[in-house]
Amino acid sequence: MTGFLPFRGRSENGSQLIAESFREERIDGEAVEVEILPVLWHGHQERLQSAVKRCRPDLILSLGEGSADWSRFERLAVNEAAGPDEEGRPPLSLKLDPEGPEERRSSFPFHPSDFPQSRWPIRESEDAGLYLCNATFFHSLGTGIPSVFLHLPILGENEKGEYLEELRQLVATVVRQSRVGEQLA
Numbered sequence: 001m002t003g004f005l006p007f008r009g010r011s012e013n014g015s016q017l018i019a020e021s022f023r024e025e026r027i028d029g030e031a032v033e034v035e036i037l038p039v040l041w042h043g044h045q046e047r048l049q050s051a052v053k054r055c056r057p058d059l060i061l062s063l064g065e066g067s068a069d070w071s072r073f074e075r076l077a078v079n080e081a082a083g084p085d086e087e088g089r090p091p092l093s094l095k096l097d098p099e100g101p102e103e104r105r106s107s108f109p110f111h112p113s114d115f116p117q118s119r120w121p122i123r124e125s126e127d128a129g130l131y132l133c134n135a136t137f138f139h140s141l142g143t144g145i146p147s148v149f150l151h152l153p154i155l156g157e158n159e160k161g162e163y164l165e166e167l168r169q170l171v172a173t174v175v176r177q178s179r180v181g182e183q184l185a
Helices: 014-021 044-055 132-141 160-184
Strands: 002-004 035-037 060-065 071-074 076-078 103-105 122-125 147-152
Touching: 002 014, 002 132, 014 035, 014 060, 014 147, 014 160, 035 044, 044 132, 060 132, 060 160, 076 132, 103 132, 132 147, 147 160
Parallel strands: 002 035, 002 060, 060 147, 071 122
Antiparallel strands: 071 147, 076 103
16 A cells, blocks of 8 residues: 655645555455555655565555545556655656656456444546646556545544544555455455
8 A cells, every 4th residue: 555745835645644544454454564655756666666576565645736626536546757856856757658658557346335434425437637646546447456546535633533534444445356356356
């Protein structure tokens, strides 16, 4: 499971909070490995590949913060990059992989009725942006390992307890769905 460090001057990132809450835990008996990524273009793909190689996961579940009042189950990652990182550096290239496809699509099933009711309902999305969330998803999909990217709502200052409780349930549901999918395959 990946999350991101805070960015744009914020002191917390909800994706980091949720991912770290699963550190050294199990979901339905499955170990959860957590990798928190800096919001930096330089070395991003290498950090992700290193974590995948070290952990050898059955599922790559990446979390990031979106800008809406709902959670987004991303379906599509594009081979594009834009925007300066936390050090003010632009992406190394406008293409994440100059030799790669224009887009990669997740085949992970999405059924809104499978997810718990929440203050932050989940919706399907085909726009992971062009920033590091999209890059993480694009590179994860390129590993051949089932990959999911969830954009979580921005963590508000006075809602940490409810945010943790509800969004942990959402993340656990995705992991459980991946296990059911394996059993059916």
